[in-house]
Amino acid sequence: MNNLTKLQKIDLDNIWHPCSQMKDYESFPPIVLKSGKGAYLIDENDKKYLDAVSSWWVNIFGHSNQKINDALYNQANTLEHAIFANFSHKPAIELSRSILEVVPNGLSKIFFGDNGSSAVEIALKLSFQYHQQIGKTTKTRFVALTNAYHGETIGALSVSGCELYNKIYKPLLLDIFRPTGPDCYRCPYGKCRDNCDAECFEHMEKLLSEKHNEISGVIVEPLVQCAAGMMIYSPVYLKKLRAACDKYDVHLIADEIAVGFGRTGKMFACEHANITPDIMCVSKGLTAGYMPLSLAIMTDTIYDAFYDDYDTMKAFLHSHSYSGNPLGCAIAVETLKMFKNENTIENNIAKSEFIKEQITEKLLDIPYVGEFRQIGMIGAIELVMDKETKEPFDSKKRVGYEIYKIALSKGVLLRPLGNIVYFMPPYIVNEDDITFMIDVAKESIIEYLKRENIM
Numbered sequence: 001m002n003n004l005t006k007l008q009k010i011d012l013d014n015i016w017h018p019c020s021q022m023k024d025y026e027s028f029p030p031i032v033l034k035s036g037k038g039a040y041l042i043d044e045n046d047k048k049y050l051d052a053v054s055s056w057w058v059n060i061f062g063h064s065n066q067k068i069n070d071a072l073y074n075q076a077n078t079l080e081h082a083i084f085a086n087f088s089h090k091p092a093i094e095l096s097r098s099i100l101e102v103v104p105n106g107l108s109k110i111f112f113g114d115n116g117s118s119a120v121e122i123a124l125k126l127s128f129q130y131h132q133q134i135g136k137t138t139k140t141r142f143v144a145l146t147n148a149y150h151g152e153t154i155g156a157l158s159v160s161g162c163e164l165y166n167k168i169y170k171p172l173l174l175d176i177f178r179p180t181g182p183d184c185y186r187c188p189y190g191k192c193r194d195n196c197d198a199e200c201f202e203h204m205e206k207l208l209s210e211k212h213n214e215i216s217g218v219i220v221e222p223l224v225q226c227a228a229g230m231m232i233y234s235p236v237y238l239k240k241l242r243a244a245c246d247k248y249d250v251h252l253i254a255d256e257i258a259v260g261f262g263r264t265g266k267m268f269a270c271e272h273a274n275i276t277p278d279i280m281c282v283s284k285g286l287t288a289g290y291m292p293l294s295l296a297i298m299t300d301t302i303y304d305a306f307y308d309d310y311d312t313m314k315a316f317l318h319s320h321s322y323s324g325n326p327l328g329c330a331i332a333v334e335t336l337k338m339f340k341n342e343n344t345i346e347n348n349i350a351k352s353e354f355i356k357e358q359i360t361e362k363l364l365d366i367p368y369v370g371e372f373r374q375i376g377m378i379g380a381i382e383l384v385m386d387k388e389t390k391e392p393f394d395s396k397k398r399v400g401y402e403i404y405k406i407a408l409s410k411g412v413l414l415r416p417l418g419n420i421v422y423f424m425p426p427y428i429v430n431e432d433d434i435t436f437m438i439d440v441a442k443e444s445i446i447e448y449l450k451r452e453n454i455m
């Protein structure tokens, strides 16, 4: 292995990194970070990287943001953590008020978890137990879409539909109904996501009409299936889903973990379809990328089915050690304050337009760019072997990964999803940052194609 720093050596001796084949690190060792400031990460050799993926979709207001640092510092000096059963504290109470002000109308009760996957587990358990307690005991199964991603714990992984992450674990997983979901780039109906009538909803409709007696809930990522490659679909699908869930008495669980907090141009993606889910899961941007915290937010109807004398045994006996962690809550309160005071959602409109202009101008004439899709602050290009047939590159070629390594050497963190190169920067990026991000993406893609002798 070539010239590792002391820290890199210790890292590789001891640490197993997430979502990684550790053998890859032989030729591409971990980049050891020293600090972060604004949209940039800085490594131990003082090289800067523009964090174009918001450090896995969590960061919102930049790294080491002074206002959030202060909120964290003040809370740490007041109360760092305490048991949340029978006890409460101001950060959680303030958060309950400020989050309920911004979520879709009709959501009114909050259960605290400590990461996205745990919020999904909470939502599934709530939905299941609800139906048991109101006497609809045959409603025991869940529905999730093809290409879904809902996290990595066994329940969350069960509802995830990305084979890459769950295939080997199949024997361990819950038995899920999985109707074919939207696939707008390769739409089997020959339609376009901007003006279709979500014809693909027929699969869901058929399943719900036939099996609703067995179904407790449907979980979806509203509007963008992020992990599957920023697959954007029509809000009409969500409208139809809301109506069908009402008709067939099935919970609609919206997993807003990735798309919440402004990523799609609205505070929550459900707003594009003007719907209220029965349970909404949020995490990631909730703490602006600072701390693990998640919420499952639900209607009174669900809450009420658990509310009774103790000996009816209807309570929700779920807990996590760090439920309602005050540090996370204080940061979330500050995050929501910043959204309000800094008009974040409105200010992002011009930024997302600028991202679109830059991509349109610089990336679309590269011969292997099959589709450019964008919603709000999420932009993605899908690279394909053949633009006519939309034939994908062989995943074994690891096209995105190779481009990612080139882009890193040029100072942009563009961690891909297979053959999809995407941009999901923190909202504090300015026009210079965006220009730099897209320029480097262009140079890196072209450098890769030339190296492979296909351009």
Ligand SMILES: *Cc1c(COP(=O)(O)O)cnc(C)c1O
Binding pocket: 115, 116, 117, 118, 120, 149, 150, 151, 152, 221, 226, 227, 255, 256, 257, 258, 259, 283, 284
């Ligand atoms: C990231 C993500 C999760 C899982 O959250 P973790 O905090 O990583 O457990 C669940 N659902 C969606 C849509 C996500 O993007």
